[in-house]
Each structure stands twice: as structure tokens, then as C-alpha cells.
Amino acid sequence: MRTRHVNLLVALVAVLLFSFSCFCISRMTHTGNQLTNCRNQISEFKETILRLKNKTEINRQELIKAFNQMKYKLAEREDASLNSVKKKVNALSKNETVxxxxxxxxxxxxxxxxxxxxxxxxxxxxxxxxxxxxxxxxxxxxxxxxxxxxxxxxxxxxxxxxxxxxxxxxxxxxxxxxxxxxxxxxxxxxxxxxxxxxxxxxxxxxxxxxxxxxxxxxxxxxxxxxxxxxxxxxxxxxxxxxxxxxxxxxxxxxxxxxxxxxxxxxxxxxxxxxxxxxxxxxxxxxxxxxxxxxxxxxxxxxxxxxxxxxxxxxxxxxxxxxxxxxxxxxxxxxxxxxxxxxxxxxxxxYKPSLFQHVGIQSSFPGREQYFKEAEPHSLHAEGSRSAGGKSLRRGNGKDKEEFQASSGAGSTERLAGCGGAGRGREGASDRACLAQRRPSAAVEPLGAGARGTRLGPPPSARPRPHAHAQLAVATGRPPAGLL
Structure with a gap:
């Protein structure tokens, strides 16, 4: 009797162990399948990422190529615009009209x-x-x-x-x-x-x-x-x-x-x-x-x-x-x-003048000039001054005496034909040249309402201008600015 009970117990334990083993095997198989599926999904994901990466690289290359083409075309168009007539005469087409x-x-x-x-x-x-x-x-x-x-x-x-x-x-x-x-x-x-x-x-x-x-x-x-x-x-x-x-x-x-x-x-x-x-x-x-x-x-x-x-x-x-x-x-x-x-x-x-001469270094090597157009407020202030009146300007850290030229019948003399020519500093040779070219007729003194200024000696000490300069004197045109 006792042996029978032991055998039943052993059989029950064996059944339980077999059932547990089957359950474990089933779970392990399921887990293995899940792992396999995950592995496959990971592989597919990797392949997708790789394809996307390749596609992205291709798109990037295409974008870079398109951008370079656009950049080239823009540069080409810009160069064509900037240099549309940048050419020598002998390079012009026969069909072009000049x-x-x-x-x-x-x-x-x-x-x-x-x-x-x-x-x-x-x-x-x-x-x-x-x-x-x-x-x-x-x-x-x-x-x-x-x-x-x-x-x-x-x-x-x-x-x-x-x-x-x-x-x-x-x-x-x-x-x-x-x-x-x-x-x-x-x-x-x-x-x-x-x-x-x-x-x-x-x-x-x-x-x-x-x-x-x-x-x-x-x-x-x-x-x-x-x-x-x-x-x-x-x-x-x-x-x-x-x-x-x-x-x-x-x-x-x-x-x-x-x-x-x-x-x-x-x-x-x-x-x-x-x-x-x-x-x-x-x-x-x-x-x-x-x-x-x-x-x-x-x-x-x-x-x-x-x-x-x-x-x-x-x-x-x-x-x-x-x-x-x-x-x-x-x-x-x-x-x-x-x-x-x-x-x-x-x-x-036209009054007042719309342009001011600012260049000091002349285009003629080694010469300087200080011709200035009188400012509108200066014109108003100096309008009542007598002929040949002075006005002081400050420039380059020191005062310069400048004499006003008339906007009417008078003006500063023009060094026509002489070394100065109103284009640079007046030297001794310029004054000597002027002294030899004095006209016989007296020049009308400078008037009020002056429109321009220049450096020079007082009017009383000035030589009369050459006949070529009488036109500038009579029309009130001060000496030229220069290139």
C-alpha cells in the first residue's frame, strides 16, 4: 500500500516536471521567435536607414550640384551684367553698332x-x-x-x-x-x-x-x-x-x-x-x-x-x-x-552753387590748390562787403586768407597762358608771366556778392590779367577746379 502511494507521488511529480518542461520549452521557443523577429526588424530598420542615408546623400549631391549650377549661372549673369561692354574696340562684333x-x-x-x-x-x-x-x-x-x-x-x-x-x-x-x-x-x-x-x-x-x-x-x-x-x-x-x-x-x-x-x-x-x-x-x-x-x-x-x-x-x-x-x-x-x-x-x-571743390592735391604733379566755393551762409554774410573784401577760412589747422570773386562783372584774374593757370600754386614765374601780359585797359574791381574764393595777394597788389583772362574777369567765373 505504501509502495503504491510512493509510485503515484513519483508519477505525479514526473507529470508536473514534464508539463513544466513543455511550458518552458514553449516559452523559450516563443521568445526565440520574438528575438528572431526583432532581429529581422532591426535588420530591416538598418537597411531602411542605409537606404535613406544613401538617398539623402544622393539628394545632397544633387542639391549641391543644383546650387553650384545656380551659383555659376548667377555669377555668369553678374559678370555678363558688369562686363556686358567690357571689351576692347577690336573685339567688338561686326554686327554691333558703335x-x-x-x-x-x-x-x-x-x-x-x-x-x-x-x-x-x-x-x-x-x-x-x-x-x-x-x-x-x-x-x-x-x-x-x-x-x-x-x-x-x-x-x-x-x-x-x-x-x-x-x-x-x-x-x-x-x-x-x-x-x-x-x-x-x-x-x-x-x-x-x-x-x-x-x-x-x-x-x-x-x-x-x-x-x-x-x-x-x-x-x-x-x-x-x-x-x-x-x-x-x-x-x-x-x-x-x-x-x-x-x-x-x-x-x-x-x-x-x-x-x-x-x-x-x-x-x-x-x-x-x-x-x-x-x-x-x-x-x-x-x-x-x-x-x-x-x-x-x-x-x-x-x-x-x-x-x-x-x-x-x-x-x-x-x-x-x-x-x-x-x-x-x-x-x-x-x-x-x-x-x-x-x-x-x-x-x-544758378545761385547758390550746388557743388563744392574739395581737392587740394592737383592732378598736375607737385602742385596744390585751395579753390573753394563760398558756402551759402558765407555768401549771405559777405554780400555787403566792399570790392576785394577778405574772408577767413580755417583749413588744415591754420587760417588761410582767401579773396572773394564776384558773381557779376568782376572775378579773380585767370593765369591764362602762365604757369599757374588757376590750377595750382602761383609761383614767381607765374607772376612774372602775368606782369608781361597786362592789358592796357583797367580791370573793374571785384564786386560784392562774391561766389568763389581763392588764395592770393590783396586786390591792390594784383597784376592785371592777361587778355585771355578778361573773359573770366568780365563774366565773374573764378579759376577752374581741376581733374
């Missing part, structure tokens, strides 16, 4: 008759045309001094956006120095990129073959010959720039590379032109200093250039401007004062 305005130069300069095509080396520009105003700035190397960036910033920043769209500023590099040319191009490309892209700013360089043979004067040790060569080149530089600008705009405004513009200057010029009742004006002076701020109708520029080229060896260009007025507008035997008064509606002077 203005024949320069063909007139062949008549005045026989050496140009052998040149196939006369045209400036256009460096940067979009050949913008059909605007209201073309503003011409001729620039040359002044050694370690440069006022061009300051001038361009003043000229461009004081335009409205609409005025900028309706005008083009032309910088003419009238210098064969390659380093200077490169420095000007680099400066303008970096500082005025937007204006270059829009076509509101252009840069040209005058080809060396344009100038007649004046190398003997450049190589001469005689200062007078060097100065003569410099003056001749200056007139030719202006003429070339005028011919280039003539077909671009309705009006041409002559500026220089060392001036500052007043606020809203172009708005004032536009309003002034629109308020003129008659359109038969000859030219308008928006500054009394030399050739600065002279506004011409573009249709008249060719006539002015023809006259300047006939006498470019004889006088500075601001005196030639007065001569052409006298030739075209004055009656035989009529005094210049009466002629000026009679034609004041034709040769118009």
Missing part, C-alpha cells in the same frame, strides 16, 4: 585717320541710353591722393532712386597707368556694385592712341612745357568724355573727381530747368569754379566739342567756354559786360 560721334576726331587729328575705329576702352557698363541726365567725371592719377570715392559717394547718395534710374554717371579714366586703372575699377566694382548692375554707373578709359604726339613735352625738364602738355590733355579728356556721353541723355552735366554735391542737387537742377520759360539757353552754371557744374543740352555738345578742339592748344577749357559764348552771342564791338547782361537769360547762373 556711335559715329568720334568720327569727327579724324578731322582734327590726322593721326586718327589711320585708326580703324575710334572708341573708348569701355571697362564696365551697360551702355545705358535714353535718360535725362549724363554726369561726366574725368579722373587721373594724383599719386597718393584720391578724391574719387568721396566724389562718387556724394554724387550717387544724394540722388533719389527715381533720379538714379533716369541718369547715368560716367567715370572716364584719362590715365595710362595700369595700376591706377585697376585700382579705380576695383574700388568702383566693390563700392558701387548696385549702380553698375543697374546701369546707372559706367567706367570708360580713354585709349592711348587718341592723344596727339605730345611726348616731347612730357619728357621735357621745362615746367612750362609740361604744364602746356597737361593743359592740352585736360581739354582733350573733356572732349572725349562729352562725345561719349552725348547720345546717352537729354542733358550733360560736367563734374570733376574732387568735388562734393549739395543735398538734392539733381532735384534742384531738374526743377530749375523745368521752371525756365525759354528753352534757348546756351548753358547753365551750377558752380562758378572753372568747368565744374556746367550743364549743357546734349544736342549742343557736338558744337561745343568742335570749338574746343579748334583751340585746345591755346586756352584752358573754361576760358574756351567763355570764348564760344562771346563768339556766338555777342555783337561786334559790344563789350563783354553788356553782352553778358543782355544774354543773362541764355547763359544762366
Amino acid at each position: 556711335s559715329n560721334a568720334f568720327e569727327v576726331l579724324r578731322f582734327f587729328f590726322p593721326h586718327l585717320r589711320k585708326v580703324d575705329r575710334i572708341y573708348p576702352d569701355v571697362i564696365i557698363g551697360k551702355e545705358k541710353t535714353g535718360v535725362s541726365f549724363a554726369l561726366g567725371i574725368s579722373t587721373v592719377n594724383r599719386g597718393n591722393h584720391s578724391y574719387l570715392k568721396q566724389t562718387l559717394t556724394s554724387i550717387i547718395s544724394r540722388m533719389t532712386l527715381s533720379e538714379e534710374k533716369d541718369s547715368v554717371v560716367i567715370v572716364s579714366i584719362a590715365d595710362s597707368n595700369e595700376d591706377y586703372l585697376k585700382s579705380v575699377v576695383d574700388m568702383i566694382t566693390k563700392k558701387f556694385k548696385r549702380q553698375l548692375m543697374s546701369g546707372s554707373l559706367e567706367v570708360i578709359s580713354i585709349p592711348a592712341y587718341f592723344y596727339p604726339n605730345i611726348s616731347h613735352a612730357k619728357q621735357s625738364t621745362d615746367d612750362s612745357e609740361k604744364l602746356e602738355s597737361w593743359r592740352i590733355k585736360q581739354v582733350l579728356d573733356f572732349c572725349f568724355l562729352m562725345l561719349y556721353a552725348q547720345p546717352k541723355a537729354m542733358y550733360y552735366l560736367q563734374l570733376e573727381d574732387d568735388i562734393l554735391a549739395n543735398k538734392m542737387y539733381l532735384t534742384k537742377i531738374t526743377d530749375f530747368i523745368h521752371n525756365i520759360t525759354s528753352n534757348n539757353w546756351f548753358y547753365i552754371e551750377f558752380s562758378v569754379l572753372g568747368f565744374i557744374g556746367k550743364l549743357f543740352k546734349s544736342e549742343d555738345l557736338t558744337d561745343f566739342v568742335h570749338f574746343f578742339l579748334m583751340f585746345y592748344k591755346d586756352k584752358p577749357i573754361d576760358l574756351l567756354l567763355g570764348d564760344i559764348f562771346q563768339v556766338k552771342m555777342c555783337n561786334p564791338g559790344e563789350t563783354l559786360e553788356k553782352c553778358t547782361e543782355r544774354n543773362k537769360h541764355i547763359r544762366i547762373r
Whole structure:
């Protein structure tokens, strides 16, 4: 009996152990299957990640490629815009039309008759045309001094956006120095990129073959010959720039590379032109200093250039401007004062002046000048002073005596034909030259309401100007600023 009970107990334990073993085996099999599934899922996940990674890499490469293509196209388009006319004359296509305005130069300069095509080396520009105003700035190397960036910033920043769209500023590099040319191009490309892209700013360089043979004067040790060569080149530089600008705009405004513009200057010029009742004006002076701020109708520029080229060896260009007025507008035997008064509606002077000359270092090597346009408040304060009255300005840390030039019938004398020429410091040779060129007639003393200033001796001690300078004296135009 007892043995039976033991056997039953053993059988029960064996059944229980077998059941537990089966359960454990089943659980282990299930767990193994789950692990296998997890392993498979992990593998699939890895493969998915790898595919995504590969796809992402492919997309990244495609994006980089597309970005590089866009960048290249943008750079290509930008280069095409900046350099759309950056080419030499001999590289122009036969199908391209080039203005024949320069063909007139062949008549005045026989050496140009052998040149196939006369045209400036256009460096940067979009050949913008059909605007209201073309503003011409001729620039040359002044050694370690440069006022061009300051001038361009003043000229461009004081335009409205609409005025900028309706005008083009032309910088003419009238210098064969390659380093200077490169420095000007680099400066303008970096500082005025937007204006270059829009076509509101252009840069040209005058080809060396344009100038007649004046190398003997450049190589001469005689200062007078060097100065003569410099003056001749200056007139030719202006003429070339005028011919280039003539077909671009309705009006041409002559500026220089060392001036500052007043606020809203172009708005004032536009309003002034629109308020003129008659359109038969000859030219308008928006500054009394030399050739600065002279506004011409573009249709008249060719006539002015023809006259300047006939006498470019004889006088500075601001005196030639007065001569052409006298030739075209004055009656035989009529005094210049009466002629000026009679034609004041034709040769118009805007007051106060809109441009200030700031350059001290002359473009003629080794010379300095301190010509300044009197400020509006100074003009008011000095308006009641007697002829030849003094005004003191402070500059460069010390006082300078400057004598005012009249806006009416009187002006400071012009060193025409002498070494100073109103373009630099007056030396002893200049005064000696003037002493030999005194006219017999007395010059009317300086009047009140002066419009310009310059350094010089008191009026009582001044020699009378040369006959070439009488035009400047009678019309109240102070000496020129310079390139």
C-alpha cells in the first residue's frame, strides 16, 4: 500500500516536471521567435536607414550640384551684367553698332585717320541710353591722393532712386597707368556694385592712341612745357568724355573727381530747368569754379566739342567756354559786360552753387590748390562787403586768407597762358608771366556778392590779367577746379 502511494507521488511529480518542461520549452521557443523577429526588424530598420542615408546623400549631391549650377549661372549673369561692354574696340562684333560721334576726331587729328575705329576702352557698363541726365567725371592719377570715392559717394547718395534710374554717371579714366586703372575699377566694382548692375554707373578709359604726339613735352625738364602738355590733355579728356556721353541723355552735366554735391542737387537742377520759360539757353552754371557744374543740352555738345578742339592748344577749357559764348552771342564791338547782361537769360547762373571743390592735391604733379566755393551762409554774410573784401577760412589747422570773386562783372584774374593757370600754386614765374601780359585797359574791381574764393595777394597788389583772362574777369567765373 505504501509502495503504491510512493509510485503515484513519483508519477505525479514526473507529470508536473514534464508539463513544466513543455511550458518552458514553449516559452523559450516563443521568445526565440520574438528575438528572431526583432532581429529581422532591426535588420530591416538598418537597411531602411542605409537606404535613406544613401538617398539623402544622393539628394545632397544633387542639391549641391543644383546650387553650384545656380551659383555659376548667377555669377555668369553678374559678370555678363558688369562686363556686358567690357571689351576692347577690336573685339567688338561686326554686327554691333558703335556711335559715329568720334568720327569727327579724324578731322582734327590726322593721326586718327589711320585708326580703324575710334572708341573708348569701355571697362564696365551697360551702355545705358535714353535718360535725362549724363554726369561726366574725368579722373587721373594724383599719386597718393584720391578724391574719387568721396566724389562718387556724394554724387550717387544724394540722388533719389527715381533720379538714379533716369541718369547715368560716367567715370572716364584719362590715365595710362595700369595700376591706377585697376585700382579705380576695383574700388568702383566693390563700392558701387548696385549702380553698375543697374546701369546707372559706367567706367570708360580713354585709349592711348587718341592723344596727339605730345611726348616731347612730357619728357621735357621745362615746367612750362609740361604744364602746356597737361593743359592740352585736360581739354582733350573733356572732349572725349562729352562725345561719349552725348547720345546717352537729354542733358550733360560736367563734374570733376574732387568735388562734393549739395543735398538734392539733381532735384534742384531738374526743377530749375523745368521752371525756365525759354528753352534757348546756351548753358547753365551750377558752380562758378572753372568747368565744374556746367550743364549743357546734349544736342549742343557736338558744337561745343568742335570749338574746343579748334583751340585746345591755346586756352584752358573754361576760358574756351567763355570764348564760344562771346563768339556766338555777342555783337561786334559790344563789350563783354553788356553782352553778358543782355544774354543773362541764355547763359544762366544758378545761385547758390550746388557743388563744392574739395581737392587740394592737383592732378598736375607737385602742385596744390585751395579753390573753394563760398558756402551759402558765407555768401549771405559777405554780400555787403566792399570790392576785394577778405574772408577767413580755417583749413588744415591754420587760417588761410582767401579773396572773394564776384558773381557779376568782376572775378579773380585767370593765369591764362602762365604757369599757374588757376590750377595750382602761383609761383614767381607765374607772376612774372602775368606782369608781361597786362592789358592796357583797367580791370573793374571785384564786386560784392562774391561766389568763389581763392588764395592770393590783396586786390591792390594784383597784376592785371592777361587778355585771355578778361573773359573770366568780365563774366565773374573764378579759376577752374581741376581733374
